[in-house]
Amino acid sequence: MADREVREVHDSKVLAAMSHPLRRRLLDVLRLDGPCTASVLAERTGQAVGNVSHHLKVLAASDLVEEAPELARDRRERWWRRVGYAVSWSPSDFPDDPVAAAAESLALERQVSMARQWFAEREAYPEQWHRAAFATDSWMKLSVAEMAEIEGRIQALVREYSDREQPDDGQERRPVFFSARAVPARP
Numbered sequence: 001m002a003d004r005e006v007r008e009v010h011d012s013k014v015l016a017a018m019s020h021p022l023r024r025r026l027l028d029v030l031r032l033d034g035p036c037t038a039s040v041l042a043e044r045t046g047q048a049v050g051n052v053s054h055h056l057k058v059l060a061a062s063d064l065v066e067e068a069p070e071l072a073r074d075r076r077e078r079w080w081r082r083v084g085y086a087v088s089w090s091p092s093d094f095p096d097d098p099v100a101a102a103a104e105s106l107a108l109e110r111q112v113s114m115a116r117q118w119f120a121e122r123e124a125y126p127e128q129w130h131r132a133a134f135a136t137d138s139w140m141k142l143s144v145a146e147m148a149e150i151e152g153r154i155q156a157l158v159r160e161y162s163d164r165e166q167p168d169d170g171q172e173r174r175p176v177f178f179s180a181r182a183v184p185a186r187p
Helices: 012-019 021-033 038-045 049-061 098-124 127-132 144-162
Strands: 006-008 065-067 079-082 086-088
Touching: 012 021, 012 049, 012 098, 021 038, 021 049, 021 065, 021 079, 021 098, 038 049, 049 065
Parallel strands: 006 086
Antiparallel strands: 065 079
């Protein structure tokens, strides 16, 4: 799978594998930091190495991560990397599947959790990060095609910033969690 390829998920086993909170965190760390050993992932997530190893095997069985043997210094060391740029799935591909309903709920909880974490920890950040952080919401009247166009434009912008070579311009860069959601609703 190419580095920037988006994998379409149609198998509820893969959806279940990637929706577990710790496995999602492991995927996030691998996406943000690149290949890691289970020990490094355990340190970054505050989990036991054995627990992380188990979850890496579940992710590997769903082809969401793979070993990176070329990075190992010896036969005992195992490095892992995320497979591909991102995954995408639609609840409509899983009609009446409780796994999809749980995955949607967990994804929303993750987004809310990240915002709450920022609220709780923002005083530890310099003032310029306070001014840079933002939230937005809006009401629009859109067709299905227009929603798809907005999604495509947002995804392209996110890929542009997340996949670029880091500029050597002296500016501080920190991990930033970005989420956007568009759903039909009534005020």
